[in-house]
Amino acid sequence: MDNKKNENFSEWFTEIIQKAELADIRYNLKGFIVFRPWSVLSIEEMYKLYEKELQSKGHKPTYFPILIPESNFHLEASHVEGFSPEVFWVTEHGKGEKFEERLALRPTSETAMYKMYSLWIQGKSDLPLKIYQRGTVYRYETKATRPFFRSRELVWIEAHNCFATKKEAVKQVKEDLKMTEKVMYGEFCIPFIGFQRPEWDKFPGAVHTYAADTLMPDGKVIQMPSTHLLGQNFSKPFNVMFADEKGKQTPVWQTCHGPCISRIYGGMISILGDDQGLRLPFKLAPVQVIIVPILKGDDAKNKAVLKYCKKIQKKLIKKEFRTEIDSSENTPGFKFNQWEMKGVPIRFEIGPKEFEQNKITLSIRTKKQKETIDFKDIVKIVKNKGEEVTKDLKEEASKNFLDVIHDAKNMNELKQVLDKGGFARIPFCSVEMEGRECADNVKAETHGDIRGIRVDSKEKPNETDKCIWCGKSAKEIVYIARQY
Ligand SMILES: [Zn+2]
Numbered sequence: 001m002d003n004k005k006n007e008n009f010s011e012w013f014t015e016i017i018q019k020a021e022l023a024d025i026r027y028n029l030k031g032f033i034v035f036r037p038w039s040v041l042s043i044e045e046m047y048k049l050y051e052k053e054l055q056s057k058g059h060k061p062t063y064f065p066i067l068i069p070e071s072n073f074h075l076e077a078s079h080v081e082g083f084s085p086e087v088f089w090v091t092e093h094g095k096g097e098k099f100e101e102r103l104a105l106r107p108t109s110e111t112a113m114y115k116m117y118s119l120w121i122q123g124k125s126d127l128p129l130k131i132y133q134r135g136t137v138y139r140y141e142t143k144a145t146r147p148f149f150r151s152r153e154l155v156w157i158e159a160h161n162c163f164a165t166k167k168e169a170v171k172q173v174k175e176d177l178k179m180t181e182k183v184m185y186g187e188f189c190i191p192f193i194g195f196q197r198p199e200w201d202k203f204p205g206a207v208h209t210y211a212a213d214t215l216m217p218d219g220k221v222i223q224m225p226s227t228h229l230l231g232q233n234f235s236k237p238f239n240v241m242f243a244d245e246k247g248k249q250t251p252v253w254q255t256c257h258g259p260c261i262s263r264i265y266g267g268m269i270s271i272l273g274d275d276q277g278l279r280l281p282f283k284l285a286p287v288q289v290i291i292v293p294i295l296k297g298d299d300a301k302n303k304a305v306l307k308y309c310k311k312i313q314k315k316l317i318k319k320e321f322r323t324e325i326d327s328s329e330n331t332p333g334f335k336f337n338q339w340e341m342k343g344v345p346i347r348f349e350i351g352p353k354e355f356e357q358n359k360i361t362l363s364i365r366t367k368k369q370k371e372t373i374d375f376k377d378i379v380k381i382v383k384n385k386g387e388e389v390t391k392d393l394k395e396e397a398s399k400n401f402l403d404v405i406h407d408a409k410n411m412n413e414l415k416q417v418l419d420k421g422g423f424a425r426i427p428f429c430s431v432e433m434e435g436r437e438c439a440d441n442v443k444a445e446t447h448g449d450i451r452g453i454r455v456d457s458k459e460k461p462n463e464t465d466k467c468i469w470c471g472k473s474a475k476e477i478v479y480i481a482r483q484y
Helices: 009-019 037-056 077-086 110-120 166-185 261-272 299-318 332-341 352-357 375-402 411-420 433-446
Strands: 067-069 088-092 098-105 129-138 153-163 193-196 208-215 221-231 241-243 249-251 253-258 289-293 323-325 346-350 359-364 371-374 405-407 423-428 449-454 476-481
Touching: 009 261, 037 129, 037 153, 037 166, 037 261, 110 129, 110 153, 153 166, 153 261, 166 193, 166 208, 166 221, 166 253, 208 449, 208 476, 221 261, 261 375, 289 299, 289 332, 299 323, 299 346, 299 352, 299 375, 332 346, 346 352, 346 375, 352 359, 359 375, 371 375, 405 411, 411 423, 411 433, 411 476, 423 433, 433 449
Parallel strands: 289 323, 289 346, 405 423
Antiparallel strands: 067 098, 088 098, 129 153, 153 253, 193 208, 193 449, 208 221, 221 253, 241 249, 346 359, 359 371, 423 476, 449 476
16 A cells, blocks of 8 residues: 555555455445445345344344325424425426426435324334335535445445333343444454434434444544434324324334444444554455465466365355455465555465475464465364454454543543544533534534443543533533544
């Protein structure tokens, strides 16, 4: 790689996108990019892991139409207000005639799904209803496009749930946060903090919004999955009702959860990559083991080496390890760099010596040294080494993450922390609407956004702590960071 990640993250990211062939931004429609196979293969694995987790918690998959009639949008006032500026409208069909009403390319699917939920839910036996879909959503973003993070088409999952009681809905939010931890950190190696967003920064139509925030290598924050407690804000206008024990029609309690897989992928490669290129968790790598034959002048020996490589590949593929042999004309050194740049976790080098002794020279992407192993042990060793790569990545990411959280008690300290990059932890007057003016002022001065209060700890200010802006007694400890 020409660019160093920690010196010039933005250039590093652009370079890795091109060199590892992850995406192509040259598609001739502004704000839309093409995802290339090397990213899609990992993204597919991410979907599998996320959906497996969702299904284990009782969510069922569905496919909803991508077009939503405009009248659906107007049922929930703050939702339409929040999303209207971003909607792509389909207004006519191929014969040039206008539709009776405009159709939205879904920016999110509440207003498509809840219309149907009102038909599906009658009594208590229809609850809970837990449904999700994978798909694309469309938002007319006006800021500059950055592959995977921001474009006008997002690749995501959305789960939409209905319950008989508020208690169950709140429990669902907690379950979503736990699942986020298990998948985002456990599988994707992305450290994050879960926040309850301030009142002024909620999802349009939600009672509360919870979101996982992580930090990019340049210290800017990025939102990962979010979960929203919708309460009865949608079920009332959409008429999603059930008859309770006494036969009384009652609006259901709702939650929704939206992990944007493309953005998570962008975050993951940014956090885990290094100056040699991509680094990928073992389960997500499109190729998990690359076999590089070391061929010398002797044809007969070369043939034997290649045959041995195929034997190794066959054994690993049988155990479902994604394994390839690089038998291109390039030099071994070139191949090593190339597959390192692509983030392949395990490399085998096979020359005449390895073939004669029935051995393999192995190295992993996260460590420098090489070792020699026996052919008979390869399945067990690949499994262990794969886990080791994932563990190494996770530990390094966590360590870097903890290094960038600092306290700030006044505006000067806050500016210093934000200039260095990362989260500042500050005393603040309120995360209710009355705190908004302070948040706006702080943002105008520092370009920092208040991310909210931490959900996994009960951090409270001291009695003497004052709001960093207005000087009133602080009710909360909030986190603040600059975002893209
Ligand atoms: Zn204040």
